[in-house]
Amino acid sequence: MKEKFLLFILLLILFSIPVQAQNRNNVMRVESWETVTIDRSPRHIDSLIVKGTLIVRDRRNINISVGNIIIDGGTLQIGTPENPFRNKIAIYFNSLEDFPAANRHRIIVKNNGTLSLHGISGEKTTWTQLKNDLAYDSNTLQFKNITNWQRDDEIVITSVNDNFKNEKVKLLSAFNGDAVSKTTFQQAHAVKTLNFKEKINISPFVGLLTHTIKIGVHPNLIPNQINTQILIEDTAGNVTLSGVNFENIGTSRNTAPAIKWTGSKRNNYLKNSSFYQLKSDAVVLDQTSVLISNNVFFSNNGTVISCSMSGNGTNNQIINNLIIYNDYNNDSNESGIKTMNPFQTIRGNQIIGPRFSSGISYLLPRNKKNALWDEDSDKFRLEGNLIYNQSSLKSSNTGIIIEKFSHNQPWEIKNNTIVNYAKGVNIDTDEIRLNQFKSYNNTTGIISGSIHLSNAEILNPDKRLSVQSKAIDLNKISELKPVISGVTIDGYEIGINIEGNLAPSNSFKEIIFGEVKKKLNISKIDVMSYLKVADNSFSTKDNEIASGEAIIVPENSFLYYDGCTLIDPVNKIYSCDFDEYGILSISTGKGINRLLENHPNNFKSFSLKKRALDINVIDTTNKKDFFIPQNDEYALSFESDGDSFFDIGIEWTSKLQSTTVISFPYPYDKVFGLRPFGGLILPSESIQALKNANEISFFIDRSRKEVFVKLFNRQNHDKIIIYADVHQNNDETPYTINKKKKTIAFAYPLQKGTFTTLKVKDINGNTIKTLVEGVQRKKSVEASFNIDQLNLKRELRFFELTIGDKIYRGPLYAN
Numbered sequence: 001m002k003e004k005f006l007l008f009i010l011l012l013i014l015f016s017i018p019v020q021a022q023n024r025n026n027v028m029r030v031e032s033w034e035t036v037t038i039d040r041s042p043r044h045i046d047s048l049i050v051k052g053t054l055i056v057r058d059r060r061n062i063n064i065s066v067g068n069i070i071i072d073g074g075t076l077q078i079g080t081p082e083n084p085f086r087n088k089i090a091i092y093f094n095s096l097e098d099f100p101a102a103n104r105h106r107i108i109v110k111n112n113g114t115l116s117l118h119g120i121s122g123e124k125t126t127w128t129q130l131k132n133d134l135a136y137d138s139n140t141l142q143f144k145n146i147t148n149w150q151r152d153d154e155i156v157i158t159s160v161n162d163n164f165k166n167e168k169v170k171l172l173s174a175f176n177g178d179a180v181s182k183t184t185f186q187q188a189h190a191v192k193t194l195n196f197k198e199k200i201n202i203s204p205f206v207g208l209l210t211h212t213i214k215i216g217v218h219p220n221l222i223p224n225q226i227n228t229q230i231l232i233e234d235t236a237g238n239v240t241l242s243g244v245n246f247e248n249i250g251t252s253r254n255t256a257p258a259i260k261w262t263g264s265k266r267n268n269y270l271k272n273s274s275f276y277q278l279k280s281d282a283v284v285l286d287q288t289s290v291l292i293s294n295n296v297f298f299s300n301n302g303t304v305i306s307c308s309m310s311g312n313g314t315n316n317q318i319i320n321n322l323i324i325y326n327d328y329n330n331d332s333n334e335s336g337i338k339t340m341n342p343f344q345t346i347r348g349n350q351i352i353g354p355r356f357s358s359g360i361s362y363l364l365p366r367n368k369k370n371a372l373w374d375e376d377s378d379k380f381r382l383e384g385n386l387i388y389n390q391s392s393l394k395s396s397n398t399g400i401i402i403e404k405f406s407h408n409q410p411w412e413i414k415n416n417t418i419v420n421y422a423k424g425v426n427i428d429t430d431e432i433r434l435n436q437f438k439s440y441n442n443t444t445g446i447i448s449g450s451i452h453l454s455n456a457e458i459l460n461p462d463k464r465l466s467v468q469s470k471a472i473d474l475n476k477i478s479e480l481k482p483v484i485s486g487v488t489i490d491g492y493e494i495g496i497n498i499e500g501n502l503a504p505s506n507s508f509k510e511i512i513f514g515e516v517k518k519k520l521n522i523s524k525i526d527v528m529s530y531l532k533v534a535d536n537s538f539s540t541k542d543n544e545i546a547s548g549e550a551i552i553v554p555e556n557s558f559l560y561y562d563g564c565t566l567i568d569p570v571n572k573i574y575s576c577d578f579d580e581y582g583i584l585s586i587s588t589g590k591g592i593n594r595l596l597e598n599h600p601n602n603f604k605s606f607s608l609k610k611r612a613l614d615i616n617v618i619d620t621t622n623k624k625d626f627f628i629p630q631n632d633e634y635a636l637s638f639e640s641d642g643d644s645f646f647d648i649g650i651e652w653t654s655k656l657q658s659t660t661v662i663s664f665p666y667p668y669d670k671v672f673g674l675r676p677f678g679g680l681i682l683p684s685e686s687i688q689a690l691k692n693a694n695e696i697s698f699f700i701d702r703s704r705k706e707v708f709v710k711l712f713n714r715q716n717h718d719k720i721i722i723y724a725d726v727h728q729n730n731d732e733t734p735y736t737i738n739k740k741k742k743t744i745a746f747a748y749p750l751q752k753g754t755f756t757t758l759k760v761k762d763i764n765g766n767t768i769k770t771l772v773e774g775v776q777r778k779k780s781v782e783a784s785f786n787i788d789q790l791n792l793k794r795e796l797r798f799f800e801l802t803i804g805d806k807i808y809r810g811p812l813y814a815n
Helices: 002-015 687-692
Strands: 027-028 035-038 045-050 053-056 060-074 077-080 087-093 105-110 113-120 127-129 140-149 154-157 167-170 174-181 205-208 213-217 229-232 239-242 246-249 260-261 269-271 274-276 284-288 290-292 296-298 304-306 317-319 323-325 335-339 343-347 348-351 357-363 379-381 386-388 398-402 411-414 418-419 423-427 434-436 438-440 444-448 450-458 470-474 483-490 490-497 507-513 518-523 531-533 551-556 566-570 574-576 581-589 603-610 617-620 626-629 634-641 647-653 659-665 671-674 697-701 704-712 718-724 733-738 741-750 755-761 768-776 781-788 797-803 806-812
Touching: 045 053, 060 077, 105 113, 127 140, 205 296, 205 323, 423 434, 434 444, 444 450, 450 470, 470 483, 483 490, 490 507, 518 551, 581 634, 581 659, 647 659, 647 704, 671 697, 687 697, 687 704, 704 718, 741 797, 755 781, 768 781
Parallel strands: 027 045, 035 053, 045 060, 053 077, 060 087, 060 105, 077 113, 087 213, 105 229, 113 239, 213 246, 229 260, 239 269, 246 274, 260 284, 269 290, 274 296, 284 304, 290 317, 296 323, 304 335, 317 343, 323 348, 335 357, 343 379, 348 386, 357 398, 379 411, 386 418, 398 423, 411 434, 418 438, 423 444, 434 450, 438 450, 444 470, 450 483, 470 490, 483 507, 490 518, 507 531, 634 659
Antiparallel strands: 127 205, 140 174, 154 167, 154 205, 531 551, 551 574, 566 574, 581 626, 581 647, 603 617, 603 634, 647 718, 659 704, 671 718, 697 704, 733 741, 741 781, 755 768, 755 797, 797 806
16 A cells, blocks of 8 residues: 555656656756647746747646746747637746846747747637626626626726725626626625716726736745746747736836837737736837737736837837726826837727826937937827826826927827826827817816817816816927817816917817806917917907907007907907908018029018007018018018128018008118019109009108008019119129110220120020120220110119120119
């Protein structure tokens, strides 16, 4: 009997040892030529090194106690997508004192190694929502479809009330379908559905934590005393993970993430799994393109999913994950999802809890602050996410953050919902299209500068926000370029707040205001900035804005005129008819050798002033297009970039027969008014005659060395060029005019036998008449022509005299 017992013990020990024998240091090696199978629990392995193929067969429940697992070019396979592991298997990290700290308590995949872990996943619902409130006296829960949840499965149920009590509970019986008795749960759980005036119902979420594969710390150890990690190196091969429960892994003080994934093959993924009580960031991706889908993250520390931490790696797909935190940390800089490369798909995720500093954040890498992020805009996808802060302690947290990425292609953010944050969306970059956005109970709904916002709801139904609450806050440092339409705003102290200069491309229309104390607040706005509105969105009960295009300005604006309508008496904000404005364009040239049309940007400084008001616009840029009220008088002053100005071009674009009068200093004697094609404009005899004229004209005040120009539109725009006959080489004009005979005669000394040409040209440089061409036998060049032949009284012409290698140019005029 004793012999049989000893034989039984010996066989038991043999069956407990894997096929590959272990050495005294408990190191198990699967060499590159080997395929090894395990179908039962081995004794503790300090280090499992896989260079060949190691397969765990699905015959019974198995526990594997290890110090580390190194998949070095080999394959570790537990189940397949087609045949998932149906029994329970646990991989527990245990003590590993004799090995280097860098390799302790790790699963490392490198050198084209393959990690394939597949528990039951696709057959079971990973997460869903309750259909009804769960009260203490309720006997039945209504779910939105549950499949194959089993007795003793652990689940998490979220709360949507202020105590944010998200609980893990155990099922006492299996069930499918959409209705179950509350007695199925290990304990009662009281939550409520959050209802915002029937606009949105946020029902409690329910997530599955139990899976047939589990990776964690050995039950005999205290989790906080052991650091664990899964490291997928950039040399790794295929890594596919599904139906896995990761529990109590990671590093204390968040020194390293639970899963660090650096580089990947195509079609790698992590899906239908759960992460519970991790000690650090859950998943950190870099230089990858992987799928992270349909997972449940509950009660973890650190940021949950981080993408492209070096700024490299695109097309990661983070889809339909349920992310739940269970405690509040006001000082945390953690995010639910964070990426440092914008070209990812982040879609359909539910981020619930009080802990996050930001729900989803797009952060600019320090080493790429000057980079241009201009890949195909379809690679940027942020849509269908719910970000919900359960705590009433909002502090400075933000639902979505997008830092200032430089890009030219528009990026679309679509159908996201943010609830109960200090800032709903904080966007610092241009060319963002925010569509179908829902903001509920956020102190500030949107902070941006150049956003295109459409089909949005920004509501505070509970009316519990601070007196500083703002639905839309446009306050970025750069020029503001908002385009806003189809927006409903309710329950805010301020509807739209504007601090900064608005670009002319801004637009506001189809804005519905509910209970809002102040629809519009304007401060720190430039005197030339304005809101452009296409309807009566900003009308008040006592001050109606007529339908059609209008601009909104404060009283101290350069754009205010006497016909504007007061819409905010307290803050003196006015609505003004858009048709009462025009665009004034200023350009300069430097004489006949430097034509006006080729030199539009010669100002060093520039000032435009309303003559009747002490309002001045100073501009030090080269763009000289000004949107100003018509039928008014303005004074220009300017400084050149070093040379004198010889011609000033003034163009006026507005509705028919609108006028404006412009004056500016002009110190030259021989002054002409020209049309762009060279036609002469006759001057007015007095300033009063100029103001009474029903056509474009100018007046020269020689005593003050000032020119007055009146622009009068007959075809939506008109232009005048004020030109001075100034020769930079100080040569005398080489011709004389005989007004009685209507002739112009040229006489210019030269050396006998010199090749000479004398041509008459139009303003564009085209030759109209050649007067002299060839070798001159005399000591002067002489020629004459009739004034009427070249229409000099109506158009400006130029002469071009070439004597050897010297060229002389100048205007021809007969007035």
